[in-house]
Amino acid sequence: MQNNKQIRLSGVQPFTQLDFPGRLACIAFFPGCNFRCGFCHNPEFVLTERLVKTADSWIEGEVFLSFLDQRRGLLDGVVISGGEPTLHAGLPDFIQDIRDRGFQVKLDTNGSLPEVLGPLLRDGLLDYVAMDVKTSLERYPELVSACVRTEAIKESIALIKTYAPEYEFRTTIIPKIHGKKEIAGILELVRGSRRYVLQAYRPAITLDPLFGEYAAPDPSHLEMLAKQFRPHVGELIVR
């Protein structure tokens, strides 16, 4: 319990029917991320200069757990999202405290820290993992605008396939970014996975304003990609 004093959440969404498949859940957002994806729709949880402006309104981990105590019997689970939650040292204890209250846990992650993800999975702390597979390994550093260990991305994918009770890999499709080579690279990474999600990019508030000008994929483009991926994954979802 002592580590929950270190946990501070940048936001809480009290209810969602969409983000944890099959469960009624709330979402706990962790501040900060080690990536800088131009298409990120949550720059307020990522950019340091924006984070410092909101720090006064962050929520203590123990306050969130008290909120959960009042939601017993009303919610099934908690989505741990961000930012990138695995950057926070107190995460395993925080998740354990959530589980001790009877809630299931889904983790949203960019997969950059398998050394954190692996123990969480092996210790049975996660019921569901959603990992972004952003592009082919070759194009990762450019797209996430950060130093990224591509071996770590591969390792996280393997860990999730092996240990996660339920999981999805997902890609936000931006036609200007994801050409044939990138799609082929992604397919190699997610081949054989249980569930893969193609998400349509929606130009809106983005971390890099340039991305706000990139067009969304049209439905026929997504359906063409779905046909390409469907034979190689257990379940293919288009969102």
Ligand code: SF4
């Ligand atoms: S990994 Fe996720 S939270 Fe981090 S910058 Fe990229 S889209 Fe945003």
